[in-house]
Amino acid sequence: MPELPEVETVRRMIEPAMTGARFRRVIVNRPDLRIPFPEKFVDRLRGMTVDAVTRRGKYLIIPLSSAETLIIHLGMSGWFHVAATGDHTRDADPHDHVIFVMSSGRTIVFNDPRRFGFMDLAVAGALDDYRSLRVMGPEPLSPEFDAASLARACRGKSTSIKAALLDQRVVSGLGNIYASEALHLAKTSPLRKASSLATKPGKAKPQTAALAKAIKTVLLRAIRRSESPYRAGRFRVYEREGRPCPRKGCGGTIKRITQAGRSTFYCPGCQH
Ligand SMILES: [Zn+2]
Structure with missing residues (x-):
């Protein structure tokens, strides 16, 4: 499932093809993905210019010249393919659900076999009405996310640290993979209570600082890695059940719970 690094990789891939370009044609091959496409989706995009391609958590946020904002979530298996318009090197696929033909000379195809992704349009000025965005916690790679903000968000929480890291209100963009990876890097048990990351008055502990730093590190490394074709041995613990712990001198075995x-x-x- 795409998490922050994968969504950021997609953003960087489609940005040059979309920013400053107009939608010349929009083809939608089915009425819905996880939710129906918004009313008059094609008409509301066609002819509009893309102001920017930004990201918030796992969402792509694309403001348009119409003052509406295109919101895209990749769900479990969503991905984009970008090619020169008219280039048929890549065969069409039954899971190609949306096609944007841009004035940049690029065609952008949204492919999503499991269809848990979605596309929506927020009307002018109404992006703040989008609940999941409004309540979303800080961007983990921004200065707003640090030990102090993590401690504040976890104070008094009786859930496990792992569950807290998946809560997009605590920190945005993390999913199952990078929560596990960051906890291992920070030598923090996923079973501990989230509240143990804060002192009684809600201040950060040394382990909170280590975890905040580890979250930034695993995400930055993953973004960097996704830019190169080298993918082997990607993870420290994720899907490595029964394998030796990669930490020098540990000698432990990775467990799945x-x-x-x-x-x-x-x-x-x-x-x-
Ligand atoms: Zn270990």
Whole structure:
């Protein structure tokens, strides 16, 4: 499932083809993805210019010259393919659901086999009405996200740290993969209570600072890696159940447990 690094990679891929360009044609091959496309979706896009391609958490936020904003979520399996218009090197696929033909000479195809993604349009000035965006926590790679903000968000929370990191109100953009990875890097057990990251008055502890830093590190590394074709050995613990812990001198074995219905991978040897 795409998390912040994958969505950021998609953003960087489609940005040069979209920013400053007009939608010359918009083709929608089905009435819905996870939710129906908004009313008159094609008419509301056609002829409009893309002002910017931005990202918030796992959402692509694309303001248009119409003052409306195109909101895209990749869901479980959504991805974009960009090619020169008329280039048929890549075969059409039954899961190509939306096609944008841009005035930049590029055609952008949205492919989503599992159809948990969606596209929506927020009318002018109404982006703040979008609930999941309004309540979203800080961007983990921004200065607003640090040990202090993480401690504030986790203060008094009786859920596990792992569940707290998946809560988009605590920090945006993290999912199952990078929550597990960051906890391992910070030597923090996913089983601990989220409230243990804050002192009684809600201040950060040393481990909170280590975790905030680890979150930034794993995300930045993943974004960098996605820019190169080298993908082998990507993860420290994710989907490495039964394998030796990669931490030097630990000697532990990666374990898989289920928390709130989701898999967590961690090393009981070095994560406390
Ligand atoms: Zn270990």
